[in-house]
Amino acid sequence: MRKLGAALVGLSSLLFLFVPLTQAEIRYEVGRVSYESYSDYTRVFIGLTPGTGYVVIDLRNPPRLKVNLYPANLSSVSKEIEVQDRFVKKVRLDQETEKVVRVVLDLNISDPTSSVDLSGDGSRLLIEIRGPEEDLVAAVLKEKEAPIVKKEEIPSVTLPQKREKAVYTIVLDPGHGGKDPGAIGRSTGLKEKDVTLKVAKELARLLKNEEGIRVYLTRNTDRYISLDRRTEIANQLGGGMFVSIHVNSGYRRRATGVETFFNSRYSYGEGAEEVAARENRPLGSENVPDEAKLIIWDLIQDEYRSESNDLAHIVQKEMVQTAGREDRGVKSAGFYVLKGAAMPAILVEIGFLSNASEERMLGKEDFREKIALGIFRGLKRYYENKW
Ligand SMILES: [Zn+2]
Secondary structure (H helix, E strand, C coil): CEEEEEEECCCCCHHHCCCCCCCCHHCCCCEEEEEEEEECCEEEEECCCCCCCEEEECCCCEEEEEEECCCCCCCCEEEEEEECEEEEEEEEEEECCCCCCEEEEEEEECCCCCEECCCCCCCCEEEEEECCCCCCCCCCCCCCCCCCCCCHCCCCCCCCCCCCCEEEEEEEEEECCCCCCEEEEECCCEEEHHHHHHHHHHHHCCCHHCCCCEEEEECCCCCCCHHHHHHHHHCCCCCEEEEEEEEECCCCCCCCEEEEEEEECCCCCHHHHHHHHHCCCCCCCCCCHHHHHHHHHHHHHHCCHHHHHHHHHHHHHHHHHHCCEEEEEEECCHHHHHCCCCCCCCEEEEECCHHHHHHCCCCCCCHHHHHHHHHHHHHHHHHHHCC
């Protein structure tokens, strides 16, 4: 079964062909929008001016896929294309800000798998929506088993009630990994990537026991993941919180203690810029995000800035108290790994590998457990208030 549909979004993209423009005068237009319906997936095509960047956000309740295009101009204020097939209800486009066009696919299925890709020449964006698939990341940590209700305990008249509380998804991001070791301790050679993974696993263990919490790790082995992929995973999982775990390496060897960051366009707090600069350049990273992507990512996290700020303060306080560490405070700066997160997002620096005594502590399980417990208490306080 195949259905073809098309809609013309902008005539100006045709005019564009006949008017010679210099590089500086390029107008980034959103062109023709069309779709193809198949029995097992739907494809939506959006014509673009090559050079247009995009960011994808999965949204639940109701299920939608949002794609922000930047820079991009829509010739009309808004546009709607009715699809009404198995996967997609309709496609909506509107000019969100001066240079950002928002594309929203209203979906007919609650658990979609999606992929978004640019054509080789950058002139077309292809969005594909399929049914649910076993997510590899989702399988990283097994969900708590559903409670088994014995047959005789089921009331004879009413059916078992659905759980009222929504499941709250927390995505933990152990910093670095694989070819990117992060900071390395001078006295024992302890690597940041190993410490962050151990702390994240411990934290996941604590969170897994909480009712209504689902926890995922962006990695659970020693492997390299790019910074943008980490946030992408969190967005795809529909995370309610994103926590990136890191270990500091100081400008001064004496520096000790813990600090928590959230993303902002301007740096705030002593040393914040240096920390961001270091964390934004993982060893062996091939592609540094371009300016357009960074701006659009900022727009996404901006919506959660005040919540990220709250979360950072709560976690920082609990971490300091539980682990008895020096309080370096909450700071903010531009962190690639936080920018694109469509949820409250923080980055914790749990100690200094550049300090010999903290390096020894970070190598010990009981210290890492205390840090994990501190972060856990902070997250718990935050989501309990949110509910
Ligand atoms: Zn790091």
